Amino acid sequence: xxxxMQNPRHLVRRRGQEARLRCSPMKGHSHVYWYRQLPEEGxxxxxxxxxxxxxxxxxxxxxRFSAEFPKEGPSIxxxxxxxxxxxxxxxxxxxxxxxxxxxxxxxxxxxxx
Amino acid sequence: GENVEQHPSTLSVQEGDSAVIxxxxxxxxxxxxxxxxQELGKGPQLIIDIRSNVGEKKDQRIAVTLNKTAxxxxxxxxxxxxxxxxxxxxxxxxxxxNYQLIxxxxxxxxxxx
Numbered sequence: 001x002x003x004x005m006q007n008p009r010h011l012v013r014r015r016g017q018e019a020r021l022r023c024s025p026m027k028g029h030s031h032v033y034w035y036r037q038l039p040e041e042g043x044x045x046x047x048x049x050x051x052x053x054x055x056x057x058x059x060x061x062x063x064r065f066s067a068e069f070p071k072e073g074p075s076i077x078x079x080x081x082x083x084x085x086x087x088x089x090x091x092x093x094x095x096x097x098x099x100x101x102x103x104x105x106x107x108x109x110x111x112x113x
Numbered sequence: 114g115e116n117v118e119q120h121p122s123t124l125s126v127q128e129g130d131s132a133v134i135x136x137x138x139x140x141x142x143x144x145x146x147x148x149x150x151q152e153l154g155k156g157p158q159l160i161i162d163i164r165s166n167v168g169e170k171k172d173q174r175i176a177v178t179l180n181k182t183a184x185x186x187x188x189x190x191x192x193x194x195x196x197x198x199x200x201x202x203x204x205x206x207x208x209x210x211n212y213q214l215i216x217x218x219x220x221x222x223x224x225x226x
Binding site for chain 2 (some may be wrong): 004006033041042043045048056091093101102103104105106107
């Protein structure tokens with residue numbers, strides 16, 4: 001059973017471009033969580049999704065950020081018109097049910113230049 | 114809402130000694146408490162968890178204790194080894210709900226040779 005797969009591992013974008021981060025949950029997991037982490041800091045919750053539904057997006061900025069978890073395919077975190085402050089590591093986690101037993105991917109490190 | 118505090122922020126111990134990291138939580142309804150280890154450049158990895166119906170759980174050199182009355186839980190690592198060096202995060206949540214994992218700020222554990 002492969003773990004949570006995130007791609008790309010590293011992403012460089014110029015200011016104003018769009019960043020698309022992908023997350024394939026573990027097999028059988030229908031709950032996906034996205035987190036953001038700055039260097040030397042903890043994990044900041046962004047959004048919690050189930051298949052085709054956003055359950056909680058309270059941690060995600062209302063502008064430029066969006067997330068989806070379609071019926072088929074990976075979960076996508078999209079950041080439009082990126083700015084330098086968006087540079088961070090973005091982690092995805094999945095769980096088989098909403099009990100908090102979350103398993104993390106290796107993250108996507110976004111650098112905005 | 115729930116708030117999780119974690120101490121210390123940095124812990125340096127001699128190889129072979131024990132390390133203890135402590136967390137407190139505010140919501141008495143929380144009933145699931147995982148601990149994650151994050152190595153440099155990697156995603157957090159679940160190392161041990163405890164549910165509120167038990168007071169202690171062990172897995173080889175690591176153990177977690179829970180005091181529901183005082184609302185605190187601790188991670189204990191015995192016979193520390195260089196590979197234990199990492200950042201450790203505690204978290205709290207309510208199982209079987211849409212409640213999220215609430216994270217501590219992390220403890221950087223340094224094992225001195």
